[in-house]
Amino acid sequence: MDLSNVIQNFILDRPVETLLIFSIVTSLPFFIYYVSKKYVSEYRLYKGFKKPKKFDYNLISIGPDGTQFITNFIKNNPKAKIVVVKNNKTMKAQSHLTPSDVAKASIDFLSGDPKIISPYEISLNGKTISAKNILIATGASSNTPDFIGVDKIAHYTPTTIWTLPEAPKKLLILGDNQTACEFAQTYAERESEVTLATALHRLLPDEDELVGEYILKNLAQQKITVLLNARLEKFEKTNAQSIAVFDKDDADLLIEFDVVLFCLGEIPNTAHIGLERLEIPLNPDGTIKVDSSLRTNYPTIYACGKAASYFD
Template structure:
């Protein structure tokens, strides 16, 4: 027997529950299908658990630096089982909140199981068949396993598996020098592990400007993390002491022996087992569902939101996908994906906040621009906190005087950068920020000064 609904939402990540709330409030009968854990990547294996553990790592790091602040904490030893228990508690509370919200939502029926298309308007969940004129896919993504020699002969960790550890690794080898790898690398170094980061490229976080990459490398090296860059021909093999990671670098040993290996070399969408071919939904060569500027697929009545559409890989972009869909369907408000400005953070400590265009992207655009920079060594708040690593960099269009982007690496950088983001959305000229009067002492109070020192980007 087919059960009929006004809408079916597949996946209870960041976009799904919020969309269910809006649709049911509008009088729609909604089915939500979730095959695993409510809350998606963010709540279960992404933002919530990792930032909880980052906080534990930062506390341990500061305790070890007690002498710098006038006290002694003695020998600081991390009990990973207790760190894990704290993380698990935060995650379970968040997950239960989402599950309870959906379970008590009037007009919403929750189905647990694996959803597969049987036609453009019908989905099977086990023995049950659901039908609706509107279907929204919010199925997220998972760690990618690219073909690498020997990978099938060893057991490696992903961002999910490493969260389950309750005993500290002796030596964690992180393969991948981007956001996930760097956050876990610094975290476990601060927990007391030996850490080596292996990166195929010539520098870490290759999408960032070179000065950002170099500054991040310095932060990690200062904490005793070993870096192996230009690591071509990465391969794996079992070893009596764990796992041998073979690298062909321009310098250093050709093999790194780790007790544990974290593979952090990218993500892939959870679209390969949805039966998309039965609905005729088009995907790109990497498996991401192709959507237009309003997140509609090529099949009328089917939308894709969140990580599975390749239009963003963050919790905030997934939630904004919900806002775009809801605005277009329910509010007669034609919002578009292309209206949003790229923004994200790298949660090492100190963090990197990024909005808009990088310096490299501005140069590639050929436009005339202005640039302002200030090292954190000249920021009072950073000096007072005992962490002067990093810098502030702001880019402004020379003609319009509107902000193009910013990179803020340093104390509070992940929060401070939102001041620039807000002004980008407001299309406000740089003079607005320059004439503002921020609170002292804060990192944000330096932004007007940086703007006042803008120079042509040459």
């Protein structure tokens, strides 16, 4: 029987099987291309690094901001050996692992200045520590710009403001986000004389403009002074009085205050931990670029929390 007739009869008699075979055959080149591209890419990444024959840990967490990740890791690896490394200079957050989490796995806590030196290793206090996986969970720090005269005045961030023993008589808040508005309302209720200043023409720029207008009215009802289009130029100290000098409507505007609160967003703690050495890419906002599984461009290195962002 002619082969062409056999094929034709098969197609007519078994259309579903034919469609399945056709799909597999046509998809195979794309599958091979995808897999080969993936492995070639990974080979190039790992080519210059030697994989340890034996690992010290299953997971190294640089920073304490990866509680949920570590908890899930322990669930999938009950006997995992984990170390959490904290740099006290930038990583202010505390680990919120529960006693049961610690009991389920072997978890060590170390302090120092960690740096990633390979896809499997970090350098800490002059020693090299290895792990099958590395997690970057360094969090973020409040943005405190180096304004002129800032070293002469009492300034705080949303994290440190709670250390004040009492509410200041005059509080100046710099910022236009939700955090700035919430602190303004909180201290107004504590009878502080609050001034909220922003260089923008509105509050809550990430929200609908009507929302910003609504919040502006609410703040006014609480007798909170809101300065829009006010660009801070410098701080001054005259005797015991602190003064902020703003450029508003092409003229200097002087605001007296006792304490200034910076609510100017956060900066990811991704500097000085070795990302440049491995060429781990960052997003435009300074966060580490990860995929939907929180992996970086290295399959063995993950990032989570405020230090990472996933952009599809």
